Amino acid sequence: MTAKTTGSGVAFDAQGDRADAERRDAAMQAFVRDFARTAAIHMESCLRCGMCANACHFYVTTGDPKYTPINKLRPFEQAYHRHVGPFAPIYRLLGLKSNVSIAMLQEWESLIYDGCTLCGRCTLACPMGIDISELIKEARHGMYRAGLVPDRLELMDRTAKAWGSPASPAEDFADIIRETGEANGVPMNVDLPEADYVVTVAPAELTDHTKALSDVARILNKIGVKWTYSTAGFEASNIGYINGDLPLQEKMTRKIIDNAIAVGAHTLILPECGHAYGAARWEAARWYGKKLPLRIIHMTEFLAETVASGKIKLKKMGETTCFHDPCQLARRGGVTEAPRAVLKALGLDLKEFEDHGELAWCCGGGGGVVSNVRADPLRFKAFSIKRKQVEDAHTQHFVTACGQCRITLALGAKHDKWDQKVESLLEIVADHLED
């Protein structure tokens, strides 16, 4: 791994010592190979109207046009027209679309990884409905194959391959679960051979947010179902999905799905993690080529349906709160009502941000940006939007339903020396269970 700088002074990381042309060709082959109909339609459709710019927190907070979402796709737009599009043979014959250079890919690495959280707000702004964030996800497939990924994200990729998680070795998992249960006085189930519910975790819960592990257990114990954590399939966050490492994405998905099927679960509960929802709820079945024999639900959906069914009663808090909608859950996942129903059941008076639900501003750390330390200065700028929203709301609580958002927001507050606590919906629910 080597950190380098392009001719124009843009930092990039490169993995391996392959020749430039080989990297470029690997990127193009991966990008072209995965191209499907919807992506092609969207590649064909841009009007160059610029409406996406003001939807992007990075453009809005820096004013730098390079963060215009559609601009982040430029090398891949060129590659599409040269290799895939309906007129590709004509473009090649007449030399109208040159091959993408390695310098261009290096230049764009930071736009594709540091300058995009895959939040998809640009998709809602585009008058043509181009799903730009999905195209950037496709572009990451090419960048990963080229070995042009931020070193920090590549490190997490290698760690996940070795450990089964970017946060903790699989062999430590059961101990973490047991120790957390003991510390919080909650009976835990781990590695039961059979269960109806399998609970998965996100990296933050194995490090900063361990209380969440016992909070889920407290609720599941309360409703009296047969549930378990499993060493064989515990990590729901999917660094392959974020980095563009498709083989790892498939491997990590199969681990949690195969395990859940093996223990006979009818429901796999995803943790408070946004992209885990994207990778598992919407993309897991892709790897199997068929419908899966189990439900995959986010923790927030589990909380909402458990509250709605009357299986748990919550103490009313009688206070005010604002809520940060995680992008992958709300905008790209359609889960906007569930957290609001839970907040209501808690007796919390929700003061909505001006832009909320599907229009919510990103925390600035999604898509791996919070883990990519190189992007810290950019991320802190984007945080100013969320800080203003929270300050304008004047509420007693600030809640979200994604551990990565929570970490991003807490880091932003710490950087700003702003005394603002960011709370987890799961933890609040667990703390307010009626006896």
Place this chain on the structure above:
Amino acid sequence: MELLAFARGQALTFSVAVFVLGVLWRLVGVLALPAWRDFSPPREGSAPNWLSAIRAIFRKMIPHRTFLKEGMFTTVNGYVFHFGLGVVVFLFVPHILFLRSLFGVSWPGLPNGVITGVGALTAGSLLVALAYRLTSPVLKLISRPNDYLSWLLTFLPVATGLAATAHVGPRYETMLALHILSVCAFLIWFPFGKLMHAFLFVLSRGATGIRFGHRGAQL
């Protein structure tokens, strides 16, 4: 007269052929690509795909209020020249007569004075759009030759049409021939550049509508 005959005859025939074949080629070129089959279960209560697609096509006609704060000019000016183009192309009596000679159907037109006014407004709107593209840092960065050529080939028929009806420039027959030739250029370029959005918007919005509708997400 030779130029006018050429414009009305061979040039128009050729350009219409390129337009039709080019549009078909481009549409088939993308639609023939494999589609990912989505095996994930749809959100409970989600609309069928066809309905999600239609909803998205209409939903995307008006931006969310939050995006209009910065995008009001782009949106309003876009509507002005699109409506203007629609009016002058389809409601100018000589155009209607020409289209009747091709397709055998006709409809009432608007008075020439109204058409001239709308044409002038359309030309002005297009000029403002170009000025914005040339001065906005975002648009300057993301614009391609395609955008400028598409603009030029949209503007020229409007400008030559206005000149022909106002009897400005060369004699009428020559101006009319130039007008028709500019339309030919527009038709020839149409399938290759962004003018194709007149067809692609249905596919582009519809595809995202299906993806979001499946998830129960709002577009």
